[in-house]
């Protein structure tokens with residue numbers, strides 16, 4: 001389980017995250033929903049150590065990780081698919097994947113499980129990342145994160161700007177990671193219907209605070225759609 005307690009974060013003088021408290025249970029898919037600019041990406045950056053947490057604590061499987069550098073968190077089993085994907089457009093698909101393996105314990109060749117999850121990446125392995133469609137780039141970014149063989153996969157709005165058929169594929173893949181590979185997933189989303197279809201658990205963030213949470217199956221009944229509608 002990932003446990004976040006009273007986390008606060010600031011950019012300059014603005015208080016962005018306010019006493020954020022949430023848990024992400026093992027072996028489940030948890031969605032974090034919230035409108036534009038409420039602090040979702042900032043929270044994920046704190047979880048990965050991309051920005052230094054100002055106050056509060058983050059624990060993974062009982063051990064604090066709040067002050068660890070990003071690479072240590074990756075070694076402990078966390079992986080991150082950033083918003084906007086951030087793939088390397090001039091590197092090939094295969095090279096992009098190998099970047100994700102740039103740690104000591106990770107494989108130096110592409111494991112079959114990555115290509116089994118995303119056959120399109122195998123077909124396109126010698127193409128440049130920049131030549132892929134948006135949806136294929138998103139699959140590449142997820143594949144890259146999976147190269148470190150994570151226990152907790154964190155994704156920031158993977159459906160943003162992607163065609164519906166690939167959104168469905170990504171949803172199925174995330175469920176597969178949880179159900180067949182025992183992975184834990186934390187997914188940041190604004191696309192309500194997609195989130196509702198695949199969530200085991202949910203949290204809602206508004207203006208830097210967690211304002212609701214519960215079972216994925218209760219999202220409609222709990223009125224979550226209205227909480228994130230613009």
Ligand SMILES: Nc1ncnc2c1ncn2[C@@H]1O[C@H](COP(=O)(O)OP(=O)(O)OP(=O)(O)O)[C@@H](O)[C@H]1O
Nearest residue numbers: 011012016034035036037038039040041042043083
């Ligand atoms: N590097 C930064 N410096 C200053 N302010 C920032 C920085 N990054 C984000 N912010 C501000 O912090 C707030 C939270 O931003 P954040 O990116 O975490 O929101 P978000 O919920 O991920 O939004 P979106 O849904 O648009 O991705 C916003 O008001 C944003 O303008």
Ligand SMILES: [Mg+2]
Nearest residue numbers: 040041042083
């Ligand atoms: Mg964001």
